[in-house]
Amino acid sequence: xxxxxxxxxxxxxxxxxxxxxxxxxxxxxxxxxxxxxxxxxxxxxxxxxxxxxxxxxxxxxxxxxxxxxxxxxxxxxxxxxxxxxxxxxxxxxxxxxxxxxxxxxxxxxxxxxxxxxxxxxxxxxxxxxxxxxxxxxxxxxxxxxxxxxxxxxxxxxxxxxxxxxxxxxxxxxxxxxxxxxxxxxxxxxxxxxxxxxxxxxxxxxxxxxxxxxxxxxxxxxxxxxxxxxxxxxxxxxxxxxxxxxxxxxxxxxxxxxxxxxxxxxxxxxxxxxxxxxxxxxxxxxxxxxxxxxxxxxxx
Amino acid sequence: xxxxxxxxxxxxxxxxxxxxxxxxxxxxxxxxxxxxxxxxxxxxxxxxxxxxxxxxxxxxxxxxxxxxxxxxxxxxxxxxxxxxxxxxxxxxxxxxxxxxxxxxxxxxxxxxxxxxxxxxxxxxxxxxxxxxxxxxxxxxxxxxxxxxxxxxxxxxxxxxxxxxxxxxxxxxxxxxxxxxxxxxxxxxxxxxxxxxxxxxxxxxxxxxxxxxxxxxxxxxxxxxxxxxxxxxxxxxxxxxxxxxxxxxxxxxxxxxxxxxxxxxxxxxxxxxxxxxxxxxxxxxxxxxxxxxxxxxxxxxxxxxxxxxxxxxxxxxxxxxxxxxxxxxxxxxxxxxxxxxxxxxxxxxxxxxxxxxxxxxxxxxxxxxxxxxxxxxxxxxxxxxxxxxxxxxxxxxxxxxxxxxxxxxxxxxxxxxxxxxxx
Numbered sequence: 001x002x003x004x005x006x007x008x009x010x011x012x013x014x015x016x017x018x019x020x021x022x023x024x025x026x027x028x029x030x031x032x033x034x035x036x037x038x039x040x041x042x043x044x045x046x047x048x049x050x051x052x053x054x055x056x057x058x059x060x061x062x063x064x065x066x067x068x069x070x071x072x073x074x075x076x077x078x079x080x081x082x083x084x085x086x087x088x089x090x091x092x093x094x095x096x097x098x099x100x101x102x103x104x105x106x107x108x109x110x111x112x113x114x115x116x117x118x119x120x121x122x123x124x125x126x127x128x129x130x131x132x133x134x135x136x137x138x139x140x141x142x143x144x145x146x147x148x149x150x151x152x153x154x155x156x157x158x159x160x161x162x163x164x165x166x167x168x169x170x171x172x173x174x175x176x177x178x179x180x181x182x183x184x185x186x187x188x189x190x191x192x193x194x195x196x197x198x199x200x201x202x203x204x205x206x207x208x209x210x211x212x213x214x215x216x217x218x219x220x221x222x223x224x225x226x227x228x229x230x231x232x233x234x235x236x237x238x239x240x241x242x243x244x245x246x247x248x249x250x251x252x253x254x255x256x257x258x259x260x261x262x263x264x265x266x267x268x269x270x271x272x273x274x275x276x277x278x279x280x281x282x283x284x285x286x287x288x289x290x291x292x293x294x295x296x297x298x299x
Numbered sequence: 300x301x302x303x304x305x306x307x308x309x310x311x312x313x314x315x316x317x318x319x320x321x322x323x324x325x326x327x328x329x330x331x332x333x334x335x336x337x338x339x340x341x342x343x344x345x346x347x348x349x350x351x352x353x354x355x356x357x358x359x360x361x362x363x364x365x366x367x368x369x370x371x372x373x374x375x376x377x378x379x380x381x382x383x384x385x386x387x388x389x390x391x392x393x394x395x396x397x398x399x400x401x402x403x404x405x406x407x408x409x410x411x412x413x414x415x416x417x418x419x420x421x422x423x424x425x426x427x428x429x430x431x432x433x434x435x436x437x438x439x440x441x442x443x444x445x446x447x448x449x450x451x452x453x454x455x456x457x458x459x460x461x462x463x464x465x466x467x468x469x470x471x472x473x474x475x476x477x478x479x480x481x482x483x484x485x486x487x488x489x490x491x492x493x494x495x496x497x498x499x500x501x502x503x504x505x506x507x508x509x510x511x512x513x514x515x516x517x518x519x520x521x522x523x524x525x526x527x528x529x530x531x532x533x534x535x536x537x538x539x540x541x542x543x544x545x546x547x548x549x550x551x552x553x554x555x556x557x558x559x560x561x562x563x564x565x566x567x568x569x570x571x572x573x574x575x576x577x578x579x580x581x582x583x584x585x586x587x588x589x590x591x592x593x594x595x596x597x598x599x600x601x602x603x604x605x606x607x608x609x610x611x612x613x614x615x616x617x618x619x620x621x622x623x624x625x626x627x628x629x630x631x632x633x634x635x636x637x638x639x640x641x642x643x644x645x646x647x648x649x650x651x652x653x654x655x656x657x658x659x660x661x662x663x664x665x666x667x668x669x670x671x672x673x674x675x676x677x678x679x680x681x682x683x684x685x686x687x688x689x690x691x692x693x694x695x696x697x698x699x700x701x702x703x704x705x706x707x708x709x710x711x712x713x714x715x716x717x718x719x720x721x
Contacts, residue, residue: 031571031572031575032575033339034339036309036312037312037313037339039309040309040310040312040313041313043305043306043307043309043310044309044310044311044313044314044315044350046306046310047303047306047307047310047376048310048350048374048375048376049374049375049376049409050374051347051374117501117503117522118345121525121690124524124525125525125691188569188609190569191569191691194569194691195344195510195511195566195567195569196510196511196567196569196690196691196694196695197690197691197694198344198345198509198510199344199345199347199348202344202345202348203344203345203347203348204345204347205347206347206348206374207374210347210348263571263572264572265570265607265609266565266568266569266570266573266607266609266610266613267568267569267570267613268609268613269613269691270691271689271691271692272612272613
């Protein structure tokens with residue numbers, strides 16, 4: 001694994017934005033719109049004025065809105081593109097997990113900062129949802145780390161040479177994908193931004209603030225998909241094509257599947273989600289982890 | 300073409316429209332929704348999101364006040380269209396698109412708002428104002444150079460600038476005002492919640508402007524967290540009748556009404572694609588698509604909805620009220636039944652299917668209530684249904700209640716009957 005200079009970070013950001021853009025376009029098309037819909041939406045939001053509210057906690061509000069994109073970029077920092085990586089952290093898997101926990105704070109701040117009831121309820125909802133998905137997500141992430149015997153992302157990829165983790169860790173993979181959708185506040189996990197509370201955390205944002213929030217959500221989905229590729233699909237592992245192409249192809253494929261599948265499921269109510277998350281999904285994930293651990297010990 | 304104009308042209312391809320349905324204008328609202336779909340425009344969920352305010356029907360005195368407040372919260376560029384008849388929808392939306400691109404008008408609109416706020420702004424906001432003015436000057440200087448289309452004021456429209464302050468009073472008006480606070484907002488009072496813990500109490504009106512919400516309904520909730528501990532409900536500016544579109548065929552009328560109900564409940568349940576499918580069925584029925592084709596569509600939607608275990612899981616345990624079949628509000632001693640929302644949804648779909656399959660002529664034979672006011676639930680019945688539940692459940696229940704209307708003809712009598720029954 002080659003650690004590249006931090007000067008490449010803009011390229012990483014560009015790739016994240018490109019993937020987010022792709023997800024938004026695909027989403028628009030399958031919803032019956034045109035490919036150009038995200039471009040039109042971006043133009044609209046660039047043209048719209050920003051909003052100021054009475055006694056809003058402006059600092060936290062703006063941080064929450066702009067932070068999602070930053071969190072997505074920080075996630076991507078530990079994900080290798082083929083053999084190049086921005087940061088070959090020894091605890092890369094934990095880093096990714098820490099960044100997704102950062103999303104808790106960001107969405108909450110976006111809801112809190114507006115000083116509006118609907119936005120605040122959106123913030124509450126995200127915390128309730130996060131409580132439901134975070135533990136399953138952590139244990140789903142633990143499975144590849146145990147399988148590789150390392151928290152370094154490069155080692156996780158190397159350990160999959162010959163047999164991708166998705167083959168013998170299917171439960172962890174599915175749970176991880178669901179959690180990616182959940183921390184991107186999308187699809188069935190979009191209760192924090194749902195129409196029934198007037199858009200929730202989105203209720204009071206307009207203009208460029210809204211653009212950042214919406215882009216941040218797609219960017220998180222893209223970053224999560226990229227991590228699914230390195231944790232379960234062998235990263236750049238594949239025939240004929242260069243490894244970096246494989247990483248990109250797989251990432252776009254996982255991202256597309258997530259966009260398509262999440263539309264088929266209605267909203268999951270956060271107040272009822274905790275029960276499912278802890279009583280059903282968490283034990284399943286732990287069982288998966290047990291299987292992985294036994295395999296690692298026996299082998 | 301300058302950058303501003305280019306952005307504007309792209310932007311109006313996907314304008315977001317806040318649709319406000321005045322009581323008695325259901326048909327106009329449906330027509331506007333269809334107009335939006337045809338243009339690939341989007342229905343906004345909040346004033347902050349919207350570029351266009353579309354008022355369906357003629358607003359009464361109280362509704363007008365609310366609409367003015369909502370208009371004030373829209374960030375701009377913004378425009379308002381009033382649609383009183385379904386026929387005027389295409390023209391109104393065209394006018395909206397033109398108005399959004401009219402830089403001169405948008406600029407003068409923004410300037411006039413700026414003046415009205417600077418007088419009343421507190422110190423902090425006034426500081427921001429100056430800051431923004433500075434930024435705006437800079438951006439105008441840059442934009443002025445690309446005005447090669449000969450329009451003097453082109454490029455002067457301040458884009459993405461922050462001088463809103465449009466939400467004063469609206470969200471906070473109902474909070475306790477006994478303690479002066481920065482910004483003039485009082486602290487929320489405390490109160491014991493359902494677990495006996497001290498928790499802030501907020502008084503929040505839901506409606507009358509809320510997506511997928513019965514027209515004119517205001518549910519004033521006392522919230523602790525997002526749990527409704529107390530509520531009162533009323534209809535703003537009630538009128539007799541709902542103003543449903545008249546197709547000339549009672550079967551289609553029922554089909555349209557039920558599909559609209561289904562679409563609303565599915566939208567609140569957060570299943571956008573299924574809600575769009577239901578709305579498409581409604582529009583097909585309005586367009587005169589053959590009834591067997593509609594019936595097949597209803598069957599497809601029914602399969603999709605009943606197969607979704609997630610939807611059942613979301614709706615389970617939530618109850619709304621309905622009248623016993625065959626009873627109407629004017630009949631003495633009409634029965635009130637509790638219905639679970641999954642059953643309610645299935646019931647609507649069954650009625651839609653039955654209407655589509657019914658033989659020509661009267662619907663009396665298939666046991667359908669007509670789509671007038673007879674199955675309406677009076678607003679006084681709502682508080683009992685929603686107290687003690689969280690906002691998500693409240694929204695689902697209200698969406699599952701169908702028609703909420705002040706039964707103007709016999710309002711007092713109906714209220715008395717509801718009190719007795721409950």
